[in-house]
Amino acid sequence: MSDRRPDARPDARPDARPAARPAARPAAASTADEPATATARALVTALVAQGVRHVVLAPGSRSAPLAYALQEAERAGWLRLHVRVDERAAGFVAVGLSRAGEALGAPAPVAVVTTSGTAVANLHPAVLEAAHSGLPLVIVSADRPHEMRGTGANQTTDQVGIFGSAPRFAVDLPAGAPPGPGLDQVVTRALAAARGLRTNDPGPVHLNVGLRDPLAPSSRWVPGPVPAARDVVAPVGPPRAETLLPGPRTVVVAGDGAGPAARELAERAGWPLLAEPTSGSRSGPTAIGPYRLLLADPALGGAAERVVVLGHPTLSRPVSTLLARRDVEVVVVAPRGPWTDVAGVASRVAGAVAFAGEATDATWLERWRRAADAAEDVIGRALADGFDGLHVARAVAGADGAGTLVVGSSNTVRDLDLVALPWQPGEAPRTVANRGLAGIDGTVATATGLALGTGGPVRAVMGDLTFLHDAGALARGRLEREVDLQIVVVNDSGGGIFATLEHGAPGRAGEFERIFGTPQDVDLAALAAAYGARHGLARTPAELDAALRAPVRGRSVVEVPVDRRGLRDRRAALTSDVRHAVRSALG
Numbered sequence: 001m002s003d004r005r006p007d008a009r010p011d012a013r014p015d016a017r018p019a020a021r022p023a024a025r026p027a028a029a030s031t032a033d034e035p036a037t038a039t040a041r042a043l044v045t046a047l048v049a050q051g052v053r054h055v056v057l058a059p060g061s062r063s064a065p066l067a068y069a070l071q072e073a074e075r076a077g078w079l080r081l082h083v084r085v086d087e088r089a090a091g092f093v094a095v096g097l098s099r100a101g102e103a104l105g106a107p108a109p110v111a112v113v114t115t116s117g118t119a120v121a122n123l124h125p126a127v128l129e130a131a132h133s134g135l136p137l138v139i140v141s142a143d144r145p146h147e148m149r150g151t152g153a154n155q156t157t158d159q160v161g162i163f164g165s166a167p168r169f170a171v172d173l174p175a176g177a178p179p180g181p182g183l184d185q186v187v188t189r190a191l192a193a194a195r196g197l198r199t200n201d202p203g204p205v206h207l208n209v210g211l212r213d214p215l216a217p218s219s220r221w222v223p224g225p226v227p228a229a230r231d232v233v234a235p236v237g238p239p240r241a242e243t244l245l246p247g248p249r250t251v252v253v254a255g256d257g258a259g260p261a262a263r264e265l266a267e268r269a270g271w272p273l274l275a276e277p278t279s280g281s282r283s284g285p286t287a288i289g290p291y292r293l294l295l296a297d298p299a300l301g302g303a304a305e306r307v308v309v310l311g312h313p314t315l316s317r318p319v320s321t322l323l324a325r326r327d328v329e330v331v332v333v334a335p336r337g338p339w340t341d342v343a344g345v346a347s348r349v350a351g352a353v354a355f356a357g358e359a360t361d362a363t364w365l366e367r368w369r370r371a372a373d374a375a376e377d378v379i380g381r382a383l384a385d386g387f388d389g390l391h392v393a394r395a396v397a398g399a400d401g402a403g404t405l406v407v408g409s410s411n412t413v414r415d416l417d418l419v420a421l422p423w424q425p426g427e428a429p430r431t432v433a434n435r436g437l438a439g440i441d442g443t444v445a446t447a448t449g450l451a452l453g454t455g456g457p458v459r460a461v462m463g464d465l466t467f468l469h470d471a472g473a474l475a476r477g478r479l480e481r482e483v484d485l486q487i488v489v490v491n492d493s494g495g496g497i498f499a500t501l502e503h504g505a506p507g508r509a510g511e512f513e514r515i516f517g518t519p520q521d522v523d524l525a526a527l528a529a530a531y532g533a534r535h536g537l538a539r540t541p542a543e544l545d546a547a548l549r550a551p552v553r554g555r556s557v558v559e560v561p562v563d564r565r566g567l568r569d570r571r572a573a574l575t576s577d578v579r580h581a582v583r584s585a586l587g
Contacts, residue, residue: 035176037217039209040065042179043140046187048078049227051195052111052138054097054453056082058090060115062155063142064215070113076223082452083480084445087119089473091126091137092434092442096406096449098135099432107202108453109194111138117155120162125441130204131166132436133257134336136194137204139163145175145212159208168203169193175210184230192233200236200351201337239335239351244269246357248305248329249364252286253319254279255340256435258311261333261352263287263425265308270359272368276315277397277416278407278433287422288368290375292316293578299586300371304328308353312340314435315417367586374585375578379419382574388562389415389463389490391541396461396488397421399548404454405429406447408462409438411497412490416461429459440466444487445473451483457552458484464491467557468522474531474555486552487533488544492564494519499568517564528557535559 033041043066047055055070057063074081082097084090094110101108114120120141130137143149144156160172169190177183186207196202244250246269254262254275263281266273274291275282288294295301295318304322306329313319323330324343332339332349339349383391389411396405397420407413413433423429434446444467447460467489476482498516502508513519528535533555538544547558 033219034065034214034217035178036065036211036213036215037068037221038179039173039175039177039183039211040069041221042183043187043207043209044069044073044078045223045227046184046230047111047138047140047191048073049184049230050109050187050191051229052079052109052191054080054082054094054108055111055113056084056090056094056097056449057113058084058087058115058119060119060142061215062144062211063113063115065211065217066113066140066142066209068217069221072221073223076226078223078226080452083477084473085475085477086472087114087122088125088442089445089470089475090114091123092129092445092470092473093449093452094137095126095129095133095135095434095442096446096451097453098130098137098449099446100450100453106195107135109136109138109191111140113140114142115155116141116143116159117157120159124163125439127163127166127204127206129434129436129439129442131168132338133434134196134202135204136191136196136202138190138194139167139204139206141206141208143172143208143210145210163204163206166204167206168196168199168201170206171208173207173209175212177209188230188232196336197233197235199337200239200335241352241354242348242350243356244308244331244353246355246360249303249361250306250308251301251304251322251368253307253309253313253323254281255309255311255313255315256433262310265310265353265355268359269355270362270365271308272365274319275422276311276313277413277420278431278435279311280431281310282420282431283423283425283428286365288372289420289422290372290379290418290578291368292318292418293375293575294368294371294582295319295322297371297579297582297586300368300582306331308333309340312435314438315414370585371582374581376421378574378577378581382570382577383419386570387541388564388567388570389492389496390419392461392488392490392544392560392562394419394421395541395544395548396459397423399459401548401550402457402459402486402552403429404450404456404458405431406443406450406458406460407431407433408443408460408466409433409435409440410463410466410495411500412462412466414497440469442470442473443467444470447485447487448473448483451485452481456484457486459486459488459548459552461488461490463496464489464493464520464522464524465495465518467524468520471527471531474528474533476532476555482554484552484554486556486558488547488558488560489524490560490562491524492562492567493521494564496564496567499564500571524557524559531555533557537561
């Protein structure tokens with residue numbers, strides 16, 4: 001489906017800063033403006049001056065002054081406004097918009113505006129994802145003025161501190177907060193915290209804004225030129241790199257968000273690179289695709305003496321086991337505040353590392369490559385027999401037509417991790433997943449935000465439960481921009497991942513299906529049609545390949561029905577076959 005508005009051009013750069021017209025200052029709030037209107041206009045001006053270029057609005061009455069100001073600011077070319085009726089979807093659209101900014105070097109600050117009450121609480125999942133992923137989300141929640149709080153007034157609850165410890169900065173602005181240096185300073189501090197300028201630890205911030213009647217402006221606001229940037233806070237800068245020397249047999253583990261630094265380190269040192277698909281580094285000659293099936297081998301994972309960890313590894317128990325070993329030197333590279341050391345065995349936590357010397361142990365990397373080749377042969381034979389989530393993952397990983405790939409948590413991202421061949425440098429799609437808390441929340445909305453933010457086609461792949469959990473994010477208001485988004489749904493009618501865990505053991509078969517398998521029979525074609533998205537079925541590899549070759553235009557859902565019966569046994573057989581093949585290859 002394609003229903004583009006004229007201002008939603010495919011070649012648009014929504015992430016780019018609107019061209020500032022020189023000289024004149026932006027129109028300030030008039031002293032004759034109603035207090036709520038004056039506060040809202042000043043707040044929007046300050047947010048734009050601090051680099052906010054995308055705002056997601058979930059409408060309501062108490063937030064009306066902000067809504068009016070945002071619409072006028074968009075008309076003036078200050079920002080892009082995106083309206084969503086569901087606050088949870090709005091929060092994750094903002095997550096996607098923020099992630100879109102990473103293509104330009106860093107996540108972009110994106111604001112979400114809501115009314116009061118449960119509207120604010122619905123943002124909590126997105127706030128937590130942003131907190132654990134280091135995304136600069138700016139939550140602006142409208143609130144009743146202080147005299148109405150605690151009185152039983154409609155839609156009034158305690159919004160101060162509602163997100164707990166997740167925000168990097170939180171403030172309660174009283175109703176009638178006047179425009180001027182005081183309000184500007186609050187926004188400056190909030191955006192500095194959101195971007196991690198003084199801490200190298202970006203994340204969400206919360207501005208709770210009291211607004212008192214009247215809520216509708218009596219006069220129209222005509223903003224002037226785009227506000228000049230307020231570069232008040234100097235960033236602390238990148239961390240100093242610590243030196244790693246050759247010697248121990250080393251592997252590089254690249255978790256979610258590791259970035260190209262992991263690949264560059266592995267190639268410089270000649271170390272095997274064990275990179276998750278959303279690491280941003282799963283490419284190049286040192287990348288080992290099926291590493292998860294190799295770590296248990298005594299000659300491979302068992303022989304490792306040092307592990308360098310970048311990003312947030314979360315996908316596999318073999319990696320977790322490796323990172324918990326006390327006989328292995330674990331070096332954690334963490335450019336921002338938090339770091340991953342679940343077992344507490346890290347011998348060093350550094351902001352950055354650099355390799356010094358020459359790569360000398362070529363046999364170590366060659367051993368991993370031989371094992372990977374043997375494992376790939378087994379995987380290839382398994383893919384030729386049957387049709388399940390592994391086939392979908394391999395096909396999606398190799399498909400063209402979308403520069404960004406969004407992967408649902410649960411089985412889908414693990415299947416991709418297992419079978420996606422390392423990409424060639426420069427040819428990999430930008431692969432994104434909400435791995436901050438590894439939830440299935442907001443996957444469709446995140447993909448939508450990425451499509452809005454990049455202005456290009458996005459492909460998403462996820463299980464049926466992940467899709468159903470966020471199907472409402474497919475909704476698009478008639479006045480909102482269309483996106484080019486293809487959603488591939490691996491429909492195994494339930495939670496197949498649990499079949500591969502201890503809950504799927506044969507002895508628990510009597511309990512499994514209802515409380516873990518959760519079978520469902522939702523008509524995805526009817527559901528997609530209800531939201532104005534096209535639907536197609538791909539029952540065979542050929543049909544799936546055809547769907548992936550089609551241009552990504554508008555919103556579409558490609559449903560791939562698969563059978564999860566026997567999934568546990570098939571995965572166990574694959575692991576066993578790989579183990580035998582690797583032992584033969586290594587002699």
